[in-house]
Every structure is written in structure tokens, then in C-alpha cells.
Amino acid sequence: MPADSEPGLRIVVIGGSAAGPKAAARARRMDEHAEITIIQKDPDLSMASCGYPYYVGGVFDDRNQLLATPTGIVRDPAYYMNAKAIRALVNSEAVGIDRAGKIVRGRDLASGMEYDLPYDKLILATGARPRLPDLPGIDLHGVTTLQSIKDADFLRRVRDEGRIKKAVVVGGGLIGMETCEALNLAGIEMTVVELLPQVLPFLDWQLAKVLEAHVASHATMVITGNSVAEFLGRDGKLQAVKLASGLELPCELAVVAVGVIPNSSLAREAGLEIGKTGGILVDEHMQTSDPDIYAAGDCVESVQRQTGAKIHAPWGDLANLQGRVAGENAAAGNRATHPGVIQTGICKVFEHTAGSTGLSESAALKAGFDDVVSVVTAGPDRPGFMGGQLLVNKMVADRATGRILGFQSVGPGDASRQVATAAMAIMGGLTVDDVANADLPYAPPFSLAIDNIIATAQCLQNKRRGLMVGISAEDLKRKLDAGEVPFLLDLRGPDEYEMTRLGLGEHLIPLGALRKRLAELPDDPETEIICYCKISLRGYEGARILLQRGWKNVKVLEGGIAAWPYPKEK
Numbered sequence: 001m002p003a004d005s006e007p008g009l010r011i012v013v014i015g016g017s018a019a020g021p022k023a024a025a026r027a028r029r030m031d032e033h034a035e036i037t038i039i040q041k042d043p044d045l046s047m048a049s050c051g052y053p054y055y056v057g058g059v060f061d062d063r064n065q066l067l068a069t070p071t072g073i074v075r076d077p078a079y080y081m082n083a084k085a086i087r088a089l090v091n092s093e094a095v096g097i098d099r100a101g102k103i104v105r106g107r108d109l110a111s112g113m114e115y116d117l118p119y120d121k122l123i124l125a126t127g128a129r130p131r132l133p134d135l136p137g138i139d140l141h142g143v144t145t146l147q148s149i150k151d152a153d154f155l156r157r158v159r160d161e162g163r164i165k166k167a168v169v170v171g172g173g174l175i176g177m178e179t180c181e182a183l184n185l186a187g188i189e190m191t192v193v194e195l196l197p198q199v200l201p202f203l204d205w206q207l208a209k210v211l212e213a214h215v216a217s218h219a220t221m222v223i224t225g226n227s228v229a230e231f232l233g234r235d236g237k238l239q240a241v242k243l244a245s246g247l248e249l250p251c252e253l254a255v256v257a258v259g260v261i262p263n264s265s266l267a268r269e270a271g272l273e274i275g276k277t278g279g280i281l282v283d284e285h286m287q288t289s290d291p292d293i294y295a296a297g298d299c300v301e302s303v304q305r306q307t308g309a310k311i312h313a314p315w316g317d318l319a320n321l322q323g324r325v326a327g328e329n330a331a332a333g334n335r336a337t338h339p340g341v342i343q344t345g346i347c348k349v350f351e352h353t354a355g356s357t358g359l360s361e362s363a364a365l366k367a368g369f370d371d372v373v374s375v376v377t378a379g380p381d382r383p384g385f386m387g388g389q390l391l392v393n394k395m396v397a398d399r400a401t402g403r404i405l406g407f408q409s410v411g412p413g414d415a416s417r418q419v420a421t422a423a424m425a426i427m428g429g430l431t432v433d434d435v436a437n438a439d440l441p442y443a444p445p446f447s448l449a450i451d452n453i454i455a456t457a458q459c460l461q462n463k464r465r466g467l468m469v470g471i472s473a474e475d476l477k478r479k480l481d482a483g484e485v486p487f488l489l490d491l492r493g494p495d496e497y498e499m500t501r502l503g504l505g506e507h508l509i510p511l512g513a514l515r516k517r518l519a520e521l522p523d524d525p526e527t528e529i530i531c532y533c534k535i536s537l538r539g540y541e542g543a544r545i546l547l548q549r550g551w552k553n554v555k556v557l558e559g560g561i562a563a564w565p566y567p568k569e570k
């Protein structure tokens, strides 16, 4: 019989949403005899914050689903005690840590009573809070965030009451875009304002523009390269958002989603080391500068595995992974490690998905990978007869080694599958050539025989081998704006051309007719010819024909019309 009478290890966890409960549950699985207590400031535990936009948008109505296990049991203090023998103190805030005495000072928020909780091991999982710009009018009624369940309750009431007609989302990141969709579903006319030249900064510009065009098709305005200067109101109520450009956007609601800041003040006041991002400094064991204190989730600073850079990576999956490591190590000694992050993320915006893993091209260049090679491709995620939906993809690799650095995918197709596969390839250090021959699961309901990520790797392989010279939409636009006149060759059929076209003075020669109509091409073999079609597959085939028939300066417009981020004639 185990010695139940011996006092167990006292583990205290501060924070009870994602990382905290995961750490507590893992600690319990490691040590049946530990005394485990969670201190949670909010009234709820284990809130599925990632589900808030869908609750707000009315995708589901039962609020308890945000708090429940997959089998529908609400994770309240009774659940934690019964199922896991973990004491959860809700509405209770940790207000100080006495590291020398190994005591957490807590305060019951209902009664105001303070109490001391001794610990042998402490886990900090205090999360993050929304960054709120110091702007005039930020306190007006109608200016809010979507970070807490209270915010979600407020916005859900807005939806249910149906009184608000116009809203502005400040910030075009993941939460901003998801909030935009949620409120649009509630029938509210939406505008997104983003300071950067694009939404979703984890994407490169071109793919972000593909997404923005989709958002605009939902009668939602996206204003990039502009910022909010002031919230205007009357009688304490929001009436408009004024932008730095002077434009005023009338609205009754503004959701500020300009990022989050790690909640690290408790750790800082206790003298723990804080990183330069403001997150608590931890090592690969999720151990802080105090060996008896661990930390996990949105409150910590993470290491970007590919660059070694210290970053703040506030993602729900990471909070769970890190919480698991912190919980195991707190209970059983430092035997689990978390190796850092590669910044994999995904979100749904209307009928499009946008996902990214590893480094975007701009991030890779910023990180000092000065010789990167990339390609943009487009293609359906499944055969047409299975309802295939388009994806626009981008792969970034180190030119010399071919090692994949990043991958992005946007569109109505299943981007999640592509990004997840790419994340594993990047973590495994795979090269473009490895992925070009990847043995992935294939059947028509799920993918093409050559899945998008493989096709993208094959294109990049072709580029690296000199079989294809690509040109990005941005480079082509720059040329045209500079007055250069390359020979633009659209290789689609006339029906397709009638339906949609770039309208840049292109020449239409369907691929099937190309060999017979070579006389229509420039005589000078040095003339720059840019081939494309809807997705540039026929563009590539046309380019191969021309290159092998003597034309020397033939390029393929990467991603074709599907990835063209600028206005089209039709």
C-alpha cells in the first residue's frame, strides 16, 4: 500500500484557463499524492477562449460548451475535485509570492479576505491581457476587447439584442479577423482597421491580400496602413472611430484587438527574471529563474526554434503543451522539455482559412536568412468531382540547403491539412526535395494525388533546378508600373478569359494551340515572356514548351490569376 499518510508535495498553480489546468492535471497524473491547488481569478475554469468568436457569432448557443469537456461536463471546482482531486479556488487572485517562505498570498475576490497558501512547487499560468492603446475615448461605452469570457458575454448580448448596426475592429490579427466574421454573422456592418499594410501579419503580403479580397466580398471594409487616432462619443457612448488619416467611421461598437501583453507582474514583483518581450523567462523545462517555480502559456517568453529569437507566442496549443511540461516537471523533477515554437497558426475568416507555419519570407529575411527562395502556387485541395476548393500556397526555403523555412496557405480549401503537414516537415528539418516526394495519405475525398504542399515543393524544386523561372505578382506589378512591357501570355481558353482576366494587355493563346501559334510570339528570343493561367499550371507547361523551342527569358507568374492580389479588369 502506498503511504497515503505521508504529506504530499504541495503544488500551487496560479491561473485556471488553459496552461494552468493542463499543468495541474499532468502533475496529478505524475503524482497521485500531491496536494494540488489552482488559484483562478475568473469565476470560470478552463475556458475555451478560442471558441469565443464562434459563440459571439451564434455558431452555437450553449455557453456551457465553452467550459465543458468533450462529453459535456462543465469543468467547475466540483469537477476538478471529483475527477482529478485538484482543489480549484475560483474568484480568487494571487496577489503576492513570498519565494523565501514559499508562500502564495491569495485574495478571495468576493469577501476581500486574504489567505496564505504554502507551496513546494509553484506553476505560473497567468496568461495575457489585451494591449490597449492610450487613445482618447478608449473608455467610452461601446469600446471593448474580445479576450475574456466577460467580453464574449457582452458581444454575444450585442448580437442577440440586434441593435448595433455598425462596428469597427481595430487590428487585423487573428482575433480581429475572427471577431470581424462573428459580428458580420450577427448582421453588423463591419470595418477592420489595421496599421500594417496587410491583415494577418503571419502571412506574406500577397496571401494576405487574397484573404482581404475575400473579406471585402462579404461587404466588409478592410482599411490597411491606417490607425485609430481617437474614439469619438457623446454622453459616454461611442459614436465613431477617427483614423489617423482623418477619416471618421461612424459606429456604435469598436473591438480593439491589437495584441496581448504577458501577465508577468506577479512574477516580476517576486523577483523572477522577465524576458525582453515582457514574458516570464523560462528554460526548456518551463522552469523560471527560481528552480521551484515553473511557468507556462501566454505569460512566458518562448524561443523561436528556427532563429533562436525570444518571442511572445500567445497560442492555445502552446499553452497546453507547455502546461503539460511544467506540470510534469513540477511533480516529478525536470524530465520533460519543451523545445520552443515555430509559430504555427491558423484561422477561419468567412469561407477562407488562412494558416502559416515557420517563417514567412519577410520574417525569414528579417531573421537574417538572406538567401531564401520561395514560390507561390494555387490549386484545388481535392479533385473537382469531390468539390475541390482552391488554395493559394507559399513555401519558403533556404536556397543553399533546400531546407524548408516556412509555409502558408489561404483559401476556401483545407489549408489546415497543408499547414499541419508543413509544420511537421519544418520541425523535422526536411528539405524541398524531401517534401516533393512525401508519401502522404491520398484518396479523392481528402486530397489530390499530389497534395498542395507536395505540388508546391515540386514547383520550388523546379525553380531550384532551373526548370522554371518564377515571377511574383508583386515583381510583375513593379515592372508594369515602371513602364516595362513584357509579353504576357495567358494560356487559358477563351471562355475562361471572357469570365475573368487581368487586363494588362495580355495575349490569349490556349495551351492546346500554343505549338501551332508560336509565330504569334515575339521573334526576339530574349524578349521577356510571362506565362500564366488560372493557377499557372498551364502557365508552367507553356513556359516549358517555349524554353525548349528557343525562347530564353520565359517566366511563370506564380500562383496565376488565383493569387493575383491587385484589381483585375474582370
Ligand SMILES: Cc1cc2nc3c(=O)[nH]c(=O)nc-3n(C[C@H](O)[C@H](O)[C@H](O)COP(=O)(O)OP(=O)(O)OC[C@H]3O[C@@H](n4cnc5c(N)ncnc54)[C@H](O)[C@@H]3O)c2cc1C
Residues within 6 Å of the ligand: 014, 015, 016, 017, 018, 019, 020, 039, 040, 041, 042, 049, 050, 051, 052, 053, 092, 093, 094, 095, 125, 126, 127, 128, 146, 147, 148, 175, 263, 266, 296, 297, 298, 299, 314, 315, 316, 317, 318, 319, 346, 347
Ligand atoms: C478570442 C480568442 C481567440 C483565440 N483563438 C485562438 C486559436 O484559434 N488558436 C490558438 O492557438 N490560440 C487562440 N487564442 C489564444 C489562446 O486562447 C491563448 O493562447 C490561451 O488561452 C492561453 O492560455 P493561458 O492559460 O496561458 O492564459 P489565459 O487563457 O489568459 O488564462 C490565464 C488565466 O489566469 C488568470 N489569472 C491571471 N492572473 C491571475 C492571478 N494573479 N491570480 C489568479 N488567476 C490569475 C486569468 O484570470 C485567466 O483566467 C485565442 C484567444 C482569444 C482571446
